[in-house]
Amino acid sequence: MKIVEVVPVTGSRRGRPRAGEREQRVDAVLDAALAELVAQGVDGITMTGIARRARASKETLYAWFGGREGLIGAVIERNADRSATAVADALEGGGDHRATLVGYGTGLLTLLTSDESVALNRAAMTDPSLAERLLASGRHRIGPLVERYLSSLHDAGTINAPRPDESFALLYGLVVQDVQIRVLLGERPPSAVAIRSRAGDAVDRFLDLTVP
Amino acid sequence: MKIVEVVPVTGSRRGRPRAGEREQRVDAVLDAALAELVAQGVDGITMTGIARRARASKETLYAWFGGREGLIGAVIERNADRSATAVADALEGGGDHRATLVGYGTGLLTLLTSDESVALNRAAMTDPSLAERLLASGRHRIGPLVERYLSSLHDAGTINAPRPDESFALLYGLVVQDVQIRVLLGERPPSAVAIRSRAGDAVDRFLDLTVP
DNA sequence: TAGTATTCGTACTGAGTGGTACGGTTGTCA
DNA sequence: TGACAACCGTACCACTCAGTACGAATACTA
Numbered sequence: 207m208k209i210v211e212v213v214p215v216t217g218s219r220r221g222r223p224r225a226g227e228r229e230q231r232v233d234a235v236l237d238a239a240l241a242e243l244v245a246q247g248v249d250g251i252t253m254t255g256i257a258r259r260a261r262a263s264k265e266t267l268y269a270w271f272g273g274r275e276g277l278i279g280a281v282i283e284r285n286a287d288r289s290a291t292a293v294a295d296a297l298e299g300g301g302d303h304r305a306t307l308v309g310y311g312t313g314l315l316t317l318l319t320s321d322e323s324v325a326l327n328r329a330a331m332t333d334p335s336l337a338e339r340l341l342a343s344g345r346h347r348i349g350p351l352v353e354r355y356l357s358s359l360h361d362a363g364t365i366n367a368p369r370p371d372e373s374f375a376l377l378y379g380l381v382v383q384d385v386q387i388r389v390l391l392g393e394r395p396p397s398a399v400a401i402r403s404r405a406g407d408a409v410d411r412f413l414d415l416t417v418p
Numbered sequence: 419m420k421i422v423e424v425v426p427v428t429g430s431r432r433g434r435p436r437a438g439e440r441e442q443r444v445d446a447v448l449d450a451a452l453a454e455l456v457a458q459g460v461d462g463i464t465m466t467g468i469a470r471r472a473r474a475s476k477e478t479l480y481a482w483f484g485g486r487e488g489l490i491g492a493v494i495e496r497n498a499d500r501s502a503t504a505v506a507d508a509l510e511g512g513g514d515h516r517a518t519l520v521g522y523g524t525g526l527l528t529l530l531t532s533d534e535s536v537a538l539n540r541a542a543m544t545d546p547s548l549a550e551r552l553l554a555s556g557r558h559r560i561g562p563l564v565e566r567y568l569s570s571l572h573d574a575g576t577i578n579a580p581r582p583d584e585s586f587a588l589l590y591g592l593v594v595q596d597v598q599i600r601v602l603l604g605e606r607p608p609s610a611v612a613i614r615s616r617a618g619d620a621v622d623r624f625l626d627l628t629v630p
Numbered sequence: 631t632a633g634t635a636t637t638c639g640t641a642c643t644g645a646g647t648g649g650t651a652c653g654g655t656t657g658t659c660a
Numbered sequence: 661t662g663a664c665a666a667c668c669g670t671a672c673c674a675c676t677c678a679g680t681a682c683g684a685a686t687a688c689t690a
Contacts, residue, residue, distance in 0.1 A: 252647065266667060274649095480679070634690100636687085637684100655669105
């Protein structure tokens with residue numbers, strides 16, 4: 207929600223940009239595209255609308271991103287980057303393993319039910335190449351991080367996870383259940399309290415099923 | 419896949435229909451719409467294309483379904499009906515409870531990863547009113563069936579499921595994990611063998627977590 | 631058999647959108 | 661300071677598609 211009201215950091219202006227201004231403007235355009243996506247849905251967004259919200263011209267959008275698909279793809283990639291670093295941070299906290307896992311689960315559910323993630327996943331489902339980018343830059347990058355952590359718990363004798371990929375899938379299923387798909391279909395996302403409670407239950411069950 | 423090649427049962431023809439012919443033709447149109455949806459995706463389908471495949475005229479489609487949304491909605495509803503009866507049948511088999519649950523899980527995964535279900539879910543995600551119909555005619559009708567079954571197992575002392583809705587969600591998460599969302603994003607669905615094995619594992623874990 | 635209801639096939643309209651073109655504006659750089 | 665690069669704003673084109681219209685064809689019905 208926080209991005210919807212973002213206005214370009216540097217006021218839009220004709221003429222050659224000041225040095226270093228470009229990156230900020232690219233980011234502002236991506237913010238605008240994401241905000242349009244959240245507000246209108248993938249069918250509702252138009253290049254004109256994004257340009258207007260970003261106070262940029264359509265021609266600039268085409269010059270920077272090649273077209274509609276390139277622009278949405280860039281939004282996906284940027285958000286995947288943010289998610290990946292968030293997960294990496296959560297796992298490298300280095301505290302009690304249950305707390306770490308609950309923190310991860312909470313973050314996962316919060317992310318998956320956020321307006322932005324929902325909008326991007328919906329968009330990706332209408333376009334195979336976007337979907338591939340979403341999987342490649344998201345799940346396929348974040349999964350291994352978690353698997354590595356589970357593997358370290360296994361090596362330390364904390365849990366029994368001889369196949370980290372399967373254990374990751376198990377944890378994911380216990381945490382997410384059918385929440386993501388329901389939110390994607392329009393149900394209201396669970397509250398922060400409900401998410402934390404659900405993550406706690408899920409981790410308890412996970413640890414129950416993987417006692418060494 | 420079986421529906422893709424379906425041709426209207428009664429050859430299309432101008433003029434007033436024969437008695438009782440209408441229902442078959444409506445079904446043929448719904449088959450055509452679903453086939454187009456599977457083949458082209460929700461963005462690719464057009465009323466013209468559906469009419470051509472069904473050998474019907476656009477005007478007939480508008481007369482019968484009111485428009486694009488009504489037509490897709492009708493497809494969703496028909497498929498939900500079929501799914502609901504399939505689930506009901508699986509649960510009323512009346513054998514060993516583990517086998518019944520594995521049968522349900524297998525059917526669920528097979529359904530959720532089928533071309534038709536994937537196409538309909540993708541379509542629903544682009545349109546709130548379609549999504550609502552999908553949830554109402556699908557999940558919200560099928561969930562209670564399973565919950566009732568779990569409740570009967572609880573009453574019989576077979577499992578410990580004081581809150582059937584939570585137990586249903588748990589079973590769902592264990593069975594489906596992230597398979598549905600990945601298939602929705604374009605990954606290849608698991609094989610029948612993999613599905614059965616996954617359902618077996620999931621039910622074992624479920625029973626493990628719900629010992630009385 | 632005449633009349634009517636239902637459907638096909640084709641053509642048409644109107645709206646919306648992706649993408650392109652271009653003149654005007656404003657920083658940057660030599 | 662003058663040439664140039666990057667960008668805005670607007671207009672424009674080509675295209676697609678939902679929805680409508682209408683005549684022709686065919687089968688029920690009286």
